[in-house]
Structure formats: C-alpha cells, structure tokens
Amino acid sequence: MRAVVLTEPERLRVVDVPEPDCGPREVLVRMRGLGLCGSDVAVYTGSRPVTAPWLMGHEGAGEIVAVGAEVENRQVGQPVAIEPNYCCGRCAQCRAGFTSACPNRVIVGMNHPGLLAEYVAVPAEFAWPAAETVALEDLVCTEALTVARSAIRRSGVAPGDRCLVVGAGSQGLLLCLALHELGAHAVVQEPHEGRVELARSLGAEAGDGDGYDFLFETSGVPQALRTGLDRVAPGGTVLLVGISERPLELSSADLVYRQLTLRGSLIYDHPNDFADTIDALGRGTISPGKVLQARFDLTEAAEAFASVRTVAGKSWISF
Structure with missing residues (x-):
C-alpha cells in the first residue's frame, strides 16, 4: 500500500509499505480522507521533532474493511472518523473523565505513527461509526x-x-x-x-x-x-x-x-466529546465540511502541507 512519510523537515515521500495487521481489538480502516492543521505543520517543518521516516497525519476518516476477533460493536463497511488521541483509561485523570490530561496519551501523528496511508489499524473504541448520510467532507472534519x-x-x-x-x-x-x-x-x-x-x-x-x-x-x-x-x-x-x-x-x-x-482547552475528553460530535453530524445539524477549501491527492501531499498556512480555510487530502 502507499503511505506518505516525512524524510526530513519539509520533505515528504510517497512510499510502498506492507498493509498493517488487524489486531484482536482493532479495526482495519481503508482511509478516504485526511484533514490538515497547524499541529501537522509543526511536524512537517521540524518544530515538533519526530524520528524520520515518519508517517504523517492525524485527522482521518475512512471505511472499516476488517474487524478484530475481540471486537463486537464495529462492522465491515461502516464509515468511521478516527479519534487520534488514545487515552490509557487507567490513570487518575482518565478515571475522572479528564482524558485530555492523560499522561500516557498516544497521540497519532505526533508520538505514534500517523494516518496518511491507504490502510491503518486503529483501536476499535477510537474508530467512530458515522451515519451513511454524513458526507466525507464532514467526516474528515470530525476531529477538528x-x-x-x-x-x-x-x-x-x-x-x-x-x-x-x-x-x-x-x-x-x-x-x-x-x-x-x-x-x-x-x-x-x-x-x-x-x-x-x-x-x-x-x-x-x-x-x-x-x-x-x-x-x-x-x-x-x-x-x-x-x-x-x-x-x-x-x-x-x-x-x-x-x-x-x-x-x-x-x-x-x-x-x-x-x-x-x-x-x-486542550483537545477533548473520551468518549463523550467525540460521541457528541458524531451524533450531531448524524442529525445533520452542522456541516463542518464547509471549512474545507483546498483538496489534494495523496501524491500531492507536499503541496497540501505547504498550503495550510496560506489557504483561507482548511486543506485536506482525498484518497
């Protein structure tokens, strides 16, 4: 499969890598779109250091194509938005419902490989099924x-x-x-x-x-x-x-x-905040895709990242 990795600051490369395995508590997602924001730019420019080659991206949406053996509430074919902050669920902050302050938080695209690949494996509880009526452009904006x-x-x-x-x-x-x-x-x-x-x-x-x-x-x-x-x-x-x-x-x-x-105010708290946004998208009460102003192909990832600070709106990559 194709993936986009950072090889050095402001240098991206499309590479072929093996498709990830789907663990027993994971779902395998075929990516359909990925939004870009200032945090991605910080990684791209080197102001937020990572170890190259680094798989980029964290605001992802796609479709489930495989479900782990221990997963019961996700199904193949469901469109999903990915919640890219995996809290541990065990620390004092998580037990208090303050997961945004989890000291063990896995931050996709920042301290954990990102989502800018044709397929990604995601812990099932952080892949949020959306109604079939939700447009891809809206689903891509779920995390932001x-x-x-x-x-x-x-x-x-x-x-x-x-x-x-x-x-x-x-x-x-x-x-x-x-x-x-x-x-x-x-x-x-x-x-x-x-x-x-x-x-x-x-x-x-x-x-x-x-x-x-x-x-x-x-x-x-x-x-x-x-x-x-x-x-x-x-x-x-x-x-x-x-x-x-x-x-x-x-x-x-x-x-x-x-x-x-x-x-x-840092990100959001799992699971209620993401669930609430998914519900709002399903009801059709808000259409965040209106913010998307620049669309790029996977092979145009470098142009997409470079555009984030100049586009009057949000840039995104369509698969």
Whole structure:
C-alpha cells in the first residue's frame, strides 16, 4: 500500500509499505480522507521533532474493511472518523473523565505513527461509526470540530451569548460554525480578509466593539490575545485554544480588577466529546465540511502541507 512519510523537515515521500495487521481489538480502516492543521505543520517543518521516516497525519476518516476477533460493536463497511488521541483509561485523570490530561496519551501523528496511508489499524473504541448520510467532507472534519465543540462545552457558552473568536484559521472557523449551531452570537477578529469572509459565510460577523461575554483565542499569537482581552466584558470568560511557547502579555491586574476567568482547552475528553460530535453530524445539524477549501491527492501531499498556512480555510487530502 502507499503511505506518505516525512524524510526530513519539509520533505515528504510517497512510499510502498506492507498493509498493517488487524489486531484482536482493532479495526482495519481503508482511509478516504485526511484533514490538515497547524499541529501537522509543526511536524512537517521540524518544530515538533519526530524520528524520520515518519508517517504523517492525524485527522482521518475512512471505511472499516476488517474487524478484530475481540471486537463486537464495529462492522465491515461502516464509515468511521478516527479519534487520534488514545487515552490509557487507567490513570487518575482518565478515571475522572479528564482524558485530555492523560499522561500516557498516544497521540497519532505526533508520538505514534500517523494516518496518511491507504490502510491503518486503529483501536476499535477510537474508530467512530458515522451515519451513511454524513458526507466525507464532514467526516474528515470530525476531529477538528470536536476540539472546537469541547472548548465551547468547557466555556459554558449558552444561546444568545456574545462571543469573540480571535483567529480565523481552521480552528477559529470551526468555532464560529459551532457557536452559530448553538445559537450564540460570534464575532471574529482576524487580519486575513479571505478568512473573515469565510467566517461570515459560517454565521459569524466581523466588527469592532467590546463587552463580549466570552473570548476564544485560537491563533496562539500573544499580541492577538492582548487585543482580544481588551474587548471582554467584566466577569467574562477567556478560553485559550491556540498554543504558543511565547509569554503572554497578561498581568494579574487584568484578571483581578475585571474578574475574568482564564482557562486553557486542550483537545477533548473520551468518549463523550467525540460521541457528541458524531451524533450531531448524524442529525445533520452542522456541516463542518464547509471549512474545507483546498483538496489534494495523496501524491500531492507536499503541496497540501505547504498550503495550510496560506489557504483561507482548511486543506485536506482525498484518497
């Protein structure tokens, strides 16, 4: 089968490798599509080091073609979205339902080989069957959409709340879409006009003003957070979704005098968050595939990864 591996920073190669075996608690998935995000770019550029040759990708969707002997609730032919963070289920965090903080977490494409291959073996409980009515483009976005919807869940946003989304990359766009689905009022702060227009098409607005109940920072740019903080109402809540190693321009006075709540939101918690997104896709209440703006073939993987930072939307690879 064909797979795409990183041989050195910004160098990808399509190689022939053996098809993986399907373990007793696994399913074998024929991959149909894979979305790309900033985490993939970090691996691609070398800022997140891996051992070459490295199998890339983590936002995958496909179809089950084989089921392990001990698997009872998955069937051949089912379309699935892959949850690419395998929590251990044994640690204190997992037992408390806080699996996103699992210290033993297997992170597909980051500390475990990725999904950018024609066939992949996946632990059955992390391959989520979807309704036949869900379009491939929507299924490909399941993982990224779950990140956005989990941040909203953790924030406590309710219908009618005024929300400022800082950054309209793929995660910011999906947040705008999910906030609109909830009935919240989303305004986007983003310098790239093409991304602003796409956010508008997803139900957000672009504008000035302040007094926002919630702020979702998705860009990971400290200066953008600083600008956004000035627009939050006293008593508001700030969710940090974007990641940066640089110090934030923030003092205790910013939080104390205005009585703000500051929280980080990392991925999602297994199994409820992913299950909730799969259910929403099955009901047809949200269509995240609208965020996909650039489609590439497997043989065009290098162009796909290079496009992530320039495309006004999300890039993906179709098998």
